[in-house]
Amino acid sequence: MIALVIRLKSRAHFAVQSKNGAFIGSGRRRKDARQRIGILIAIFAVAFLAVGGRLIQYGLDEVTATASLQGDLSAMASRPDILDRNGLMLATDLDMVSLYAEPRRIIDPDEAIEKLATVIPNLDWSETNRRLRSGTAFQWLRRHLTPRQQADIMALGIPGLGFRPEKRRFYPGGAIASHIVGHVNIDNMGLAGMERYLDQQGLIALREAGLTGGMALEPVRLSIDLRVQAIVRDVVAKAMTDYQAEAAGAVVLDVETGEVLAMASVPDYDPNVPSRQLADGSVDKEYEKGWFNRMSNATFEMGSTFKAFTLAMGLDAGSINLNSVIDATRPIRMGGFTIKDFRGKRRPLSIPEVFQYSSNIGTATIADMVGIEGHQAFLTKLGLLTRMDTEMPGIATPTQPRTWRKINSATISYGHGAATTPLQTAVAAAALLNGGSLISPTFMPRSREQAAGGAVQVLAEKTSADMRYLFTWNGLNGSGRSAQVPGFRVGGKTGTADKVINGRYATNINFNAFLAGFPMDKPRYVVLSIVDAPLTGERGGRLAAYTAGPVVREIIRRSGAMLGVQSRFGTEDDPQLLIDY
Structure with missing residues (x-):
């Protein structure tokens, strides 16, 4: 084998020497080598030209419908x-x-x-x-x-x-x-x-x-509980139909963790069929209106539910206490406007009575005590005037006057002149009831320890205790009775606002809300409902007590046990019946 390699190698270098010493074979080999190199160069040149021509052809071709890919x-x-x-x-x-x-x-x-x-x-x-x-x-x-x-x-x-x-x-x-x-x-x-x-x-x-x-x-x-979610959605859909309303919605929020347990807004849609065509082939725009989530993607003037924040502001600032008395004998003239009470008592009112009778005069007076800057700062601190931070996309940004004047502070004290989302109204209310901690809402599971790590103390604990008393008082004696569920100790506040249409308040169209907490001896949940432009309600009434209040009542009645709340009857000192589900 080795011999064969040596012979081949010698042949490769073989050359015949002429008489004058020149090698006859070497010249021929150089000529052949040049020819082979030329052929290779030509082949590569043709290949490059072919590829380049094809690329130019692709570049000049019209775009084909390969976007479908x-x-x-x-x-x-x-x-x-x-x-x-x-x-x-x-x-x-x-x-x-x-x-x-x-x-x-x-x-x-x-x-x-x-x-x-x-x-x-x-x-x-x-x-x-x-x-x-x-x-x-x-x-x-x-x-x-x-x-x-x-x-x-x-x-x-x-x-x-x-x-x-x-x-x-x-x-x-x-x-x-x-x-x-x-x-x-x-x-x-x-x-x-x-x-x-x-x-x-x-x-x-x-x-x-x-x-x-x-x-x-x-x-x-x-964080959603599908059982509770199904109840909430069923209740608000029925309310929209029964009350002939434009829309309705509700949210259930854990006051200690900020978890959203349920949230529904109707009209809604089936996500399996997010859009549909009409017989003529056009898109059904009415159906697609169901995409609009009024609980977090829209802002509303929340009416008298804001009075809870006004009273909390006065209590926390030390301007009032539960024993204070506000003169609500006569309407207030301010900036060319008259502030009066709906079915006013025309007499001095205690702070619980201001809440119970939903006195515009009383809350405007408290806002005046705190002052414009303090009022704006307090609502900002509660997150009611800034965009809410949560996972849900499309969160709406609240609106407020560019410049706050005395009349703006007065009307905002009872829920007119500033608009916020129903969800962040519920979040701020949770801070009133849970000891004063503002906890950002979440749609993901969160433990109490995790919530406490990101919570901000916005109220004194005593203020929160006073607000729990006011919510309980109104739930037993005031408009909150429409949401009362035996055994669950519901406290709450109605909110009936004239709806803004084309920049003007419509006196015959309401936006109704009900803000509730339960169980009020140690609140665990906030439930907020809205009913937009109802034409009727329970016993024919169109106010929040006849529309939004019953929505909250039905949600708590059907889901309270699922949420782990025990029904209690009697008082803590003298419990008559305890139902443990």
């Missing part, structure tokens, strides 16, 4: 399941298939459309015909088909059609928690609610990196 880039991308606090399913992914066409391979578009129409309902013939005749390499024809439809289309034997696996989001509860959970688009990307929040927390980046395809993601657990 964008959805396929993440067709198999997963989203995490969304669960309620008890592990019940709120949202999950389903494996689906979608139908596509390769128009360049379609032999007879008309025949293909006729056959597909026998399987696919409501097939748009003109649009499908346009796509099949486009001459492009790829076109979606129908997304998210059922297994039966896939089998039927395959049996048709149409060349140029194919299927691609995709994920479809499914919401088992339908509309029950639609405004909280939100929904996704056809490419499984979050558009609203907690679905959008998840994308904002990095899920989109994971999808784009291809790290969510075909893999099981850790479920996301919310």
